[in-house]
Each structure stands twice: as C-alpha cells, then as structure tokens.
Amino acid sequence: MKLPGFLNQPQPGNSRAIPGALFHFLVKGEQTGDAHALLKIDVQPGAEPPEHVHANEDEAYYLLEGKITFKIGDDFFEATAGDYVYLPKEVSHTFQVKTDVAKVLMWISPAGLDQWFWDNSAPAEDMKALPPLQGPPPPHVITHNTETLKDYGVEMI
Template sequence: MNTLKAYKSSPTLENSTWYKGILVSQLAGGSDTGGAFDLVESRMKQGTEPPPHIHDREDELFYILSGELKVFAQGKVLTVKAGESVFLPKKVPHAYLIQSEECHVLALMTPGGFMNAINNMNAPARAMQIPSDMETYATADLTDTMAVFMKYGLRMLSPDEIAEHLPGYPTTR
C-alpha cells in the first residue's frame, strides 16, 4: 500500500506547462493524492477556452482568483467573478467563456487523474506567463486531442447537443 505524504506546493516552472495557450500549474495530481483529486492553477486569456464538453468521471470546482467567466450548464448562464466559485458535476454538459482579458483560476477535479490527459499533450512552460505563440482550442486540429480525451472520459459536444443543453451559448465566437 502506498502511503501518502504531506507536502506543500506552489506554481513554479517545475510543475507548470503550456497547454493550448493556457499556463497550467499542477499543484496536486492523482499520484500525490492517492487518486482523490487534481488541483491546478491556470492562467488563461480570451480565446483559449475548451469547446463545450462533458466529463464522465470528474466533478469540477473552479474558484476565480482574478477575472471573470461566463459558465453555461444545466440551462443556466452563470457569471463567476473573482472571489466566487462554480461547481460542475460530472455527466453535466458545460462550457465557459472568459469575459475579462485574462482569467486566473484554481480548479479542483475529483477524482484525480484527468490531468494525465493534459500531461499527454502539453509542453513545459518556458516562463510563468500565458504563452503567446501556441495554438489554442480555436486554432488547433482537435482530432488527436479528442482521441486522448475520450480515453479519460471527456467528450466534446456536437452542435445539436450544445443547442439542447447549453442555451445561451453562442454558436459563433
């Protein structure tokens, strides 16, 4: 049996990566928590949001450190600002759009393990800032990305599913 150890963590180049135009600092992963959760700090800018999607395994909690998100889930459109959080249960289609120029978010995903998918597709951060020279979800061919995500229980929504489950989500961005 693997015994978990107490530790402290902060965002550093050693635990930070660039993924689809987002600076992601992994503060805790499944191997650190016995699979209980992943904890990441992310810095994102408008245009780096993932397409509408659904997780089969993870519940997500986002706490906004700075900036603002518009979150679409369960027929609701929620504006989430600095100092506020939003919970997105597994098996619930959802999406978000960054409303401020940048957004700084703490994300808790439970159970742990989803970050393994991201870690299969990211690049080491060269600086503790949002990358400016990287393709995003909006500019990338997502064929390989979707294949990796499917292995981890995440699926992008079809246009019909977006219309059905995420009223208010813009069909053109």
C-alpha cells in the same frame, strides 16, 4: 499505502503551457492516491474548451481574478473573483473568459484528467502561456484532443 504530506507552489517544474493558458499543477493525482488534483490556471479568451461532458470526475473552479461566464447544462453563471463554480460529472459545460485573463483554481475529483492536461501541454520554464492561436485550432489538433479525451471519459458536444 500512507501518502506523505507536502507543500507546493507554482514553479517551472510543475508548470505547463498551451496557447493562451498557463497551468500550474499544484497537486497531481499521483500525490493524493488519485483522490483529487488541483491546478492554478491563467487563461486568456480563446483558450476555453468547447462544450463537453465528463463521465468520471467533477470539476470545480474558484476564481482568483477576472470574469468568466460558465454554461452548465442549460444554466449560465457569471463568475468573478471570489466565486466558486461546481461542474458535476455527466452534465455538459463550457466557459468563456470575459477579461484579458482569468486566474482560477481548478479542482478535479477524482484525479486522472490532470494527466491529460499534463501530457497535452508544453513545459513552461518561462512561466508563460504559449502565444494564443489566431483562429480555431488546426483540424489535426481538434481530432487529437477529441480522440485522446475519450480515453479519459470526456466527450465533446
């Protein structure tokens, strides 16, 4: 099947929110035959994922604004605007936002995990993140995320 070309930008219809982060789905897997997905994410400290490993996809981050410390395997990288960070599948990783907000492009290849982010976030008609959590997520949220991510080949460390 031949896929059509397209032009996209952040807009209410392709933006979703979680506590402390706003996701703009610039390219979903369904638009690329699941070759890749591209998200623009505005993330605040406290909305970072715990250390985890992907079985199926590589991720890459391009920092547009802010500062993030990435842990990839046993290595640490201090990334700032203009830096590209590659997170290969089967290598554990996490990151910590070091500024009030970091704006990144997140490339997922092959696509698939983008659907988990879509399904586990809320529509963002106002183009804003949900208010950050005060403290860790409730136990039922941690359990839900851990269990549903297993379906996508993602294991928490």
